[in-house]
Amino acid sequence: MSVLLVAEISGSHISIDATSKALTAVSSLGPVTILAAGEGVDPAPLAALAGVDKVLHVEGADYGHQMPEACAKLLQSLAPNYTHIAAPATTSAKASFPRLAALLDVMVITDVIAVDSADTFQRPIYAGNAIQTVTSTDAIKVMTIRTAGFDAAVGGGTAAIEVIDAAEAVDSSRWVEDRVVSSDRPELTSAGVVVSGGRGVGSEESFAIISDLADTLGGAVGASRAAVDSGFAANDMQVGQTGKVVAPDLYIACGISGAIQHLAGMKDSKVIVAINSDSEAPIFQVADYGLVADLFDAVPALTEQLK
Amino acid sequence: MKILVPVKRVIDYNVKVRVKADESSVELANVKMSINPFDEIAVEEAIRLKEKGVASEVVVVTIGVKKSEDVLRTALAMGADRAILIEAADDVHTDIEPLAVAKLLAKVAEAEAPDLILAGKQAIDNDMNATGQMLGALLGWGQATSASALDITDGVARVTREVDGGLQVVDVNMPAIVTCDLRLNEPRYASLPNIMKAKKKPLTATTAADYGVDITPRLTVVKTVEPAARAAGEIVGSVEELKAKLKEAGVV
Numbered sequence: 074m075s076v077l078l079v080a081e082i083s084g085s086h087i088s089i090d091a092t093s094k095a096l097t098a099v100s101s102l103g104p105v106t107i108l109a110a111g112e113g114v115d116p117a118p119l120a121a122l123a124g125v126d127k128v129l130h131v132e133g134a135d136y137g138h139q140m141p142e143a144c145a146k147l148l149q150s151l152a153p154n155y156t157h158i159a160a161p162a163t164t165s166a167k168a169s170f171p172r173l174a175a176l177l178d179v180m181v182i183t184d185v186i187a188v189d190s191a192d193t194f195q196r197p198i199y200a201g202n203a204i205q206t207v208t209s210t211d212a213i214k215v216m217t218i219r220t221a222g223f224d225a226a227v228g229g230g231t232a233a234i235e236v237i238d239a240a241e242a243v244d245s246s247r248w249v250e251d252r253v254v255s256s257d258r259p260e261l262t263s264a265g266v267v268v269s270g271g272r273g274v275g276s277e278e279s280f281a282i283i284s285d286l287a288d289t290l291g292g293a294v295g296a297s298r299a300a301v302d303s304g305f306a307a308n309d310m311q312v313g314q315t316g317k318v319v320a321p322d323l324y325i326a327c328g329i330s331g332a333i334q335h336l337a338g339m340k341d342s343k344v345i346v347a348i349n350s351d352s353e354a355p356i357f358q359v360a361d362y363g364l365v366a367d368l369f370d371a372v373p374a375l376t377e378q379l380k
Numbered sequence: 381m382k383i384l385v386p387v388k389r390v391i392d393y394n395v396k397v398r399v400k401a402d403e404s405s406v407e408l409a410n411v412k413m414s415i416n417p418f419d420e421i422a423v424e425e426a427i428r429l430k431e432k433g434v435a436s437e438v439v440v441v442t443i444g445v446k447k448s449e450d451v452l453r454t455a456l457a458m459g460a461d462r463a464i465l466i467e468a469a470d471d472v473h474t475d476i477e478p479l480a481v482a483k484l485l486a487k488v489a490e491a492e493a494p495d496l497i498l499a500g501k502q503a504i505d506n507d508m509n510a511t512g513q514m515l516g517a518l519l520g521w522g523q524a525t526s527a528s529a530l531d532i533t534d535g536v537a538r539v540t541r542e543v544d545g546g547l548q549v550v551d552v553n554m555p556a557i558v559t560c561d562l563r564l565n566e567p568r569y570a571s572l573p574n575i576m577k578a579k580k581k582p583l584t585a586t587t588a589a590d591y592g593v594d595i596t597p598r599l600t601v602v603k604t605v606e607p608a609a610r611a612a613g614e615i616v617g618s619v620e621e622l623k624a625k626l627k628e629a630g631v632v
Contacts, residue, residue, distance in 0.1 A: 083545065138548075139543075139548075140550070141513065141516075141523055141525070142516075142522055142523065145517060163544050164525075164526065164541075164542070164543040164544045165543070165544075167509050167525065167526075168513060168523070168525045168526075169513070170513075171478065171508075171509070171510035171511075171512075171513035171514045171517075172513040172514065172516055172517040172523065173517075174479065174510070174514065174517075175479060175482055175513070175514035175515075175516075175517035175518050176517045178479075179479070179598065180477055180478070180479045180597075180598035180599050181478070181479075181508070181510050181514070182599070183507075183508050183509055183510060184507065193602065196507075197507065197607070198406070198505065198506050198507050198604070199391070199397045199406055199504070199505060199507070200397075200504060200507065201607060202397040202406075202606075202607070203397060203399050203406055203604050203605065203606060203607070204604070204605050204606075204607050205601060205603070205604045206601070206602040206603050206604075206605075207599040207600065207601055207602060208599065208600045208602055209598060209599055210598055210599075210600065211598050243522075244553070245520075245521060245522030245552065245553050245556075246522035246523070246524065246550050246551065246552040246553065246556075247550065247551045247552075248548070248549075248550055249538065249549040249550055249551055250548075250549045251543075251545065251546070251547070251548050251549075252540075252546050252547040252548070252549070253545040253546040253547075254545075254546050262544075266631075290632065298562075302562070302563075307546070308528070308542050308563060309542070309543075309544065309545060309546045309547075314507065315502075315562070317544070322631050323626070323631040323632070337607075340607075340610055343631070344626070344629050344631050345610075345613075346622065346626070352615075357612065357615070358610075358612045359610045359612065360612065360613055361613035361614075361629075362613055362614060362615075362616050362622055362625050362626070363612075363613065363614070363615045363616065364615070364616050364618075364619070364622050365615060366619075371619055374619040375619050375622065375623065378619060378620065378623045379623065379632055
């Protein structure tokens with residue numbers, strides 16, 4: 074058995090956190106080769122991850138832009154050497170991995186939360202309302218890993234780096250632009266602290282009290298789907314089954330009722346705090362510490378206390 | 381321009397999901413079923429393109445049990461022109477895998493020759509988020525997933541995609557496959573006269589066997605269980621007490 078793990082790379086930026094957590098998830102399956110495909114990538118940090126057998130480095134603008142047609146084609150050419158092809162379940166892998174699976178005539182297994190054996194995996198269905206265990210009969214297992222529940226692999230590795238050729242170009246689609254909001258805050262999926270606001274925050278302006286608390290704690294800002302749909306927060310801030318899945322040391326939910334699809338995105342957090350004026354809100358059933366209070370009083374007060 | 385929209389009949393998003401006692405699946409017998417919400421957005425987008433004069437025909441297709449005809453009628457009532465039912469299961473609990481669905485849809489696409497396939501980004505039952513991308517691979521077409529905006533000019537679909545860092549804009553040559561995210565549009569409600577009219581719109585009933593596609597599943601379900609419950613903690617009385625507890629837990 075041998076594993077090809079596709080590193081999460083955007084342009085030249087490697088997401089070590091997501092990649093190293095996915096590495097932990099697949100390390101029991103056999104020697105792991107990491108693929109570093111991007112534009113201007115320095116693959117050294119990937120070679121330094123403990124337990125990596127080899128790093129394959131390939132350069133290409135389409136890989137840097139995470140174009141699914143080009144990425145799937147590249148992976149298809151590498152696939153015969155591996156029994157498992159995995160990646161963290163980012164929007165990039167969600168676009169390219171099913172495409173790869175179809176090119177290989179295998180089923181894709183998305184959002185894996187546990188690896189039971191070489192062919193048996195657990196994944197959430199129905200917005201996290203159920204966990205299904207599936208066994209694959211395919212020769213090559215193509216899967217994406219929901220990284221929140223896995224610890225990051227440590228450093229200290231000394232894998233060899235091999236440069237490989239890009240696959241044939243695909244011209245069916247072209248990158249136009251990225252509209253990425255730059256922020257000094259940590260990335261939502263790897264932050265140690267996440268402070269999220271829900272419908273209860275009431276407006277885009279009021280979200281400042283959520284960001285103030287997050288900034289005081291050096292954390293990231295999240296939002297429930299209700300807050301995103303109401304236009305209070307940007308869609309890339311959404312925590313939940315169809316948004317980002319997070320597992321920080323501390324998650325503070327402000328004005329969030331706790332719909333199951335939100336819980337699916339944060340219930341692996343180590344400590345959960347809920348601040349909500351409705352004492353019946355389901356969020357209190359998963360919170361380690363609940364405060365029944367008006368968030369407009371409690372959140373600024375907490376920020377003040379923690380400064 | 382012709383648009384093909386695949387739709388799926390799933391448990392209604394308002395229904396509380398219960399795992400079956402034998403752990404084989406989620407209980408779907410005698411449960412309210414509806415069109416998958418992301419697919420409804422795809423139908424709406426296709427109809428809007430027709431209303432704008434960009435598209436000339438909207439064809440909807442579903443794969444599942446015979447009763448899946450319901451979601452085709454929903455799409456026809458919203459404004460789709462005609463429908464294709466592919467009966468592929470007798471039991472509502474039989475979920476046809478995305479790979480098999482993509483193979484059947486590829487056959488439909490070969491016969492119908494649409495310029496654009498608009499699909500939901502994922503079905504809210506198996507949450508695979510795979511069919512559109514698999515179909516793109518099988519047809520050799522370009523794809524754009526999780527669309528929050530779509531603009532068609534001169535045989536190119538310009539799609540704004542929701543990605544981890546924010547938004548990405550891509551151009552995809554047509555024929556293309558685009559999968560729809562929540563913020564693309566807000567689907568309309570079908571009016572009563574349109575629901576009545578939809579009953580008379582053309583619907584072609586076929587079976588999976590008609591397409592000569594092997595739909596044998598590649599994944600075997602070992603078990604389906606409720607997620608591990610997280611124990612509720614304590615209610616604190618004040619901001620001061622909350623701060624003290626967080627200090628004690630060592631997280632601030």
